[in-house]
Amino acid sequence: MHIIIPDRSPLSAPSTLAESVAQQRNALANLLREPLALAAQACSRAWPSRAGLNAALTHALNGLPACKYMYALDTHALQLSDNISHAGLIETDYGRDRSDRPYMNEAVPNQGFLLSQAYISLRARRPSLTAIQIVRDDDDQVLGFVGADFDLRDLPITAKLYNEPTDWRQIKGDPAIRGAVFHQTRSDSQMDLSLDTVLGVMEELMTDRGVFHGKLHFSSSRATIWLVDDPYRYRLLDIDALTDPDTCLSYPRRPYPDDAVVPKDKIRPVLDTLRALRFMDETFYLRAGSLNIFNGMVGLTFSCDGSHYLPWDEFLSKGHDFWVASNPTGPSCPV
Template sequence: MPLQEPTHQPSAWNVMSAFKERIAYQKQQLASLAAEPLATLAVEAALVWQDPTQLDQVLLQGLGQLPHCHMLYAVNTHNILISANIEDGQLDAQWRGLDLTGRPYLSSTLPYQGFTLSPVYTSRHSTLPCITAIQAVRDGNEILGFIAADYNVEDLHGQREKAPAAAGWSQYKGDPAIRGTVFQQQRSISAMDKVLDEVMDIIAGMIRNHGIFHVKIHFSSSRASFWSLDDPYDYNIHMLDEIVDPERCLAYPRRDPHERTQVGFEDIGRVLNQFKALRHADETIYLRSASFNTINGMVGLTFSCDGSHYIHFQQFLDMDSGFWFGDRAEAV
């Protein structure tokens, strides 16, 4: 938590969380696959809506136009299944007439015009996470019902391009017990603090030249965790004596930056220098730990009050000391 709580977030930056943005992106991709074929199918289905046999055939032919669709069926305005379930190119008519009231995709707002996607839910049929695309079927001004296309979520993963990463800023308040006593504490000089210039230079070199793409620095306990391109699924914890040991280069061979690296050499040093500034700026509110990922460009900050921030490095560098410390900026 900064000494001066920000009252707003800079408008130039997208503040949607990466989590929400990935979900929105994946739904947009599914909509691009399903919306147009379902609209065409609805026109054809409207012509035979009152004839279950012909309706089944229309849906059976339409399934081939819906990539990755697990099951296709038609529901009337009373939530009654009026078609067979069309699955794997087969007709299963045993469920015709089933009342689907209460299904998650029928409990939300239905598309009385056009198309919508349901929230993700657990399918009673497959018992897997599922999302349903729903298309209104109309005869002029009259709503006849809906065509529903079920998609198993796991079938969709890997079928689309990677979602773009969001560059937002998130702030999280920590433990109230810590926040409530923050002004009763004072920063203790750690072993790392005494050689912090050297440590930051070493870490900058490890990121630039030795394949370290993510680092978390614990200033108060004088340790750091490294994630290496050579083994990105694991991390190594190093105390201060290992960080400053020249033989560390035997453990981390020289590596070129990864092709997905977002951060230039100069900005690596600027970010780490800003960590130093936030660590030493105040004796009460100070940086306790920080993380830096050069692949997604995200910086993580945890202050002595247990407040945490996650922010893109470009936005982090654009913020002057006054953003974090207000009137006490001169202390930075």
């Protein structure tokens, strides 16, 4: 394990999700630095006695209720103590070589404390992370390391749910589908043949029947919908349901939500634009399209398996010519 890490500036600004993760890690690191430093000092005085290290780490663990295991390692990552748990000593890992574990292959900053990246534990197969603290003697020479393992579900850090970004995102699909795109042509599905009725039913469901997220699978002639009255479960509508306006009677009338991002009168224009993309080209065409009225995002999956997620108003502002692509690296198929 390296002891010094160079200062590296990020190559690009982090995403909202990355910022949320960074905030959680910083908060957790701030909670762990002092307890781990005190544990390292106590271990330094007992080094390398197995019994002395066990006693020092048992005392330190009392101040870390969320910690699963603590242990001491020499400079070659060989374990000098037992695993210390809140249930007592676990002797099986004494002498274990941890040099191949992810946390022992990260660079420790100058201050001697490292909070590892999350990894999957070997035994429990759970997302975990490890805090590492360098142990030094009175002459500032490195003796080894104290390690503290945490299961992510036991960590005390809490935070507000991060906001999903609403900027345009493009995602590549299956390379096999992409490579064969010129060898396919669109075939009329059952939904294609009854699209006027299908879009009418979907519009009614989204504007007056409490559906806040709907996805039309044009190629397979089905739809999935989520309702404000039952948001944790999706419902599947087959082509028979989608072509029968009586289906709307199965869902109680609901006022259009005041906090919806998409205006009620824009639902139909979005659906009509999905229709246009379905028939825009015999090779490059829409396979599935979705709309969520609360985050205002339209989702598109094209025949090349490329996907786009973009705000509804930006989606409507793009003309037909923008989406028509003459090759798999055109707008509808992200490179």
